[in-house]
Amino acid sequence: MQPPTLLATVDQLAEYDALIDVRSPAEFAQDHIPGAVNLPVLDDEQRARVGTMYQQVSPFAARRLGAAWVARNIAGHLENDFQKYPKHWKPLVYCWRGGQRSAAMVIVLSEVGWAARQLHGGYKAFRQRVIADLEKLPAKYRFVVLQGPTGSGKTALLEALTATGGQVLNLEALARHRGSVLGAPVPAGEADPQPGQRAFETQIWQVLRNCDPERPVYVESESRRIGKLSIPTALFETLIGSPCLRIAAPLQARVRHLLERYEDIYCHPQWLRTRLEFFVVQHGRKAVEQWQRLVDAGQWGELAEAIVRAHYDPAYRRGGDSLYRGARLAQVLELGTLDRNAMMRAARQILSVSENLHAD
DSSP, X not given: OOOGGGEEOGGGGGGSSEEEEOSOHHHHHHOOOTTOEEOOSSOHHHHHHHHHHHHHTOHHHHHHHHHHHHHHHHHHHHHHTSTTOOTTOOEEEEOSSSXXXXXXXXXXXXXXTOOOEEETTHHHHHHXXXXXXXXXXXXXXXXXXXXXXXXXXXXXXXXXXXXXTXXXXXXXXXXXXXXXXXXXXXXXXXXXXXXXXXXXXXXXXXXXXXSOTTSOEEEEOOOSEETTEEOOHHHHHHHHTSOEEEEEOOHHHHXXXXXXXXXXXXXXXXXXXXXXXXXXXXXXXXXXXXXXXXXXXXXXXXXXXXXXXXXXXXXXXXXXXXXXXXXXXXXXXXXXXXXXXXXXXXXXXXXXXXXXXXXX
């Protein structure tokens, strides 16, 4: 453990020129402090081997082996990653719990002459802060929830609101999932799958911390889960009690919008055929086979309309947004088209009237 003079707390993150995460690449990929760079002192294989030796041989033997690798890896970072930094550079270094990995890096950087510090408690302390903040932060904001049936352009409208200066919490973008059976990443996106739950929560935390509590925050109505991820409890409970704005658009406009938003899946017909199997329980084998024939024929418009009519619209009429208590008092925004120009006009209109929306 570092002497107190070489330690910093989570409250001091903004005081440093750089955040250096010295954990292994796999640990970093699971979640990390926003803005941190990964300069591991043990890679994934080395960390695993040291852990095995600690359990099967002895702690001393494990520390001896680990120290050699840590020294070698820090030397590599000094030669390759730290050459560009001047003497007044001030980095903050962290590992899992503020232990030996980050301590070793801080000692070396400090000896070089940089004002390096170690994050007290490491990533674990940061994670505890995120959890605590997500219990309190949602209550500070006035959310406006965009509602509407599938294809009504809720996500596109969030993007337009962002472009016109609105504050937006785009949960589907953070979750990297479009929130439905057909919203999972297609095969071409397998290199960029959904983040883990911790990383998802860190991203939400980061967005909310950068929002102005005096201005509304726009969000799309979601179920509690987006793909494999769950919206944090306090946030979800705040959202379902927030004022709502319902978007209404003609069916054909919605179908055209879906064809534009889901164009990536047309290049993967076999993947789409497989995803359609999820509908068998609700709609029967005959209906799903008909939809799969439309996939084989490349009749995307007919397919989109058939699924909307048979599945998504009936589900919405049965209470797709009934969980949201502000739904019954929702103002309605009528849109004849859902192209980009229409969305930008709608975004400007929403920004001008949102202050008049009130929760139940």
